[in-house]
Amino acid sequence: MSDSTHPTATAGGTEVAPPPSEPAQPTNERSASLWADARRQLLRDPVFIVASIYVLLVASMAAFPILWTRQDPRACDVQRTRIPPxxxxxFGFNNLGCDYYSHAIYGARPSLQIAIFATLGIVLFGGIAGLLAGYFGGWVDAIISRITDIFFSLPFLLGAIVFLTVIKQQNVWTLAIVLIVLGWTTIARIMRGSVLSSKGLDYVQAAKAMGAGHGRLMIRHILPNAIAPMVVYATITLGAFVSAEATLTYLGVGLQPPEESWGIMISQHQVYFLEHPWLLLFPCGLLVGTVLSFILMGDALRDALDPKLR
Known part of the structure; x- marks a missing residue:
């Protein structure tokens, strides 16, 4: 039996060494991770791109309103009351003679502030609760699940109205806290389910067998694999909280004048809809566009992060 490591004989009796094997060519194959695939898909999705651009424009209104208008929203003149665009x-002038366009630009800030603070709060609180419940199970899961059920039983809108009426101080922080208290439960349920499906994976069991502690297992191995559904829900929730702030303000328990807010603009000018419809259409258009953009971004993220939908 011949060995490939030794010379081989030809028909003429001359021994000839076999040709050396070619070295493996380096490959430049891109990482096929879930997030890399999702990023490439999102960059090719026109709906996600358009929605992201709209959100960025609204965010620039909230962060840098001076880039959009030089008018002072509180410089009013009653002689210009409800002058058309x-x-x-x-955007014309409102019922107090203030520039309505500047009100719309400055009204983006409190709406986005409340939505961002509330979303960060529910992601942090609900994410930790769901992570602990799913990882430890047993009595920890039972206690967290029963607390979650109690908060789930509270009607969101009615609970927010009651809390804000009791607090009697409506500002960005109180609205964000109320939304966090009533909104963390769904994130906790989503995270718990993701952790339950991830903690039994082979690489998690291998890390556990090698002596990894609870903190390392949760943070380094389980959380990165379980966080995708929470990111999708948080993106959609941003739009839901923008809508919730406008709803609570419209009902009189949210932000109050002289604060600028799309909800305040809608509440103050609903009675002029038949004679001056643009006073209602402009803030409603900005509100609907912002909420819809967050929802479309969340749907695109869900499709990109779910391999079964590709």
Whole structure:
């Protein structure tokens, strides 16, 4: 039996060494991780791109309103009450004679602030609760699940109205806290389910067998694999909280004048809809566009992060 490591004989009796094997060519194959695939898919999704651009524009209104208008929203003149839109004032004037366009631009800040603070709060609180419940199980899961059920039983809108009426102080922080208290339960349920499906994976069991502690297992091995559904839900929740702030403000328990807010604009000018419909259409258009953009971004993220939908 011949060995490939030794010379081989030809028909003429001359021994000839076999040709050396070619070295393996380096490959530049890209990482096929879930997040890399999702990023490539999102960059090719026109719906996600358009929705992201709209959200970025609204975010720039909230962060840098001076880039969008030089008008002072509180510089009012009653002689200009409800003047229709013009080239110099594209949204016209409100019932107090204030530039309506500047009100709309400055009204983006409190709406986005409340939505961002509330979403960060439910992700942090609900994510930790769901992670602990799913990982430890047993009595920890039972206690957290029963607490979650109690908060689930509270009607969201009615609970927010009651809490804000009792607090009697409506500002960005109180609205965000109320939304966190009533909104963390779904995130906790989503995270718990993701952790339950991830903690039994082979690489998690291997890390556990090698002596990894609870903290390392949860943070380094389980959380990265379980966080995708929570990111999708948090993106959609941003839009839901923008809508919730406008709803609570419209009902009189949210932000109060002289604060600028889309909800305040809608509440103050609903009675003028038949005579001056643009006073209601402009803030409603901005509100609907923002909420819809967050929802479309969340749907696109869900499709990109779920391999079964590709």
């Amino acid at each position: 013009s080239w110099e004032h594209p």
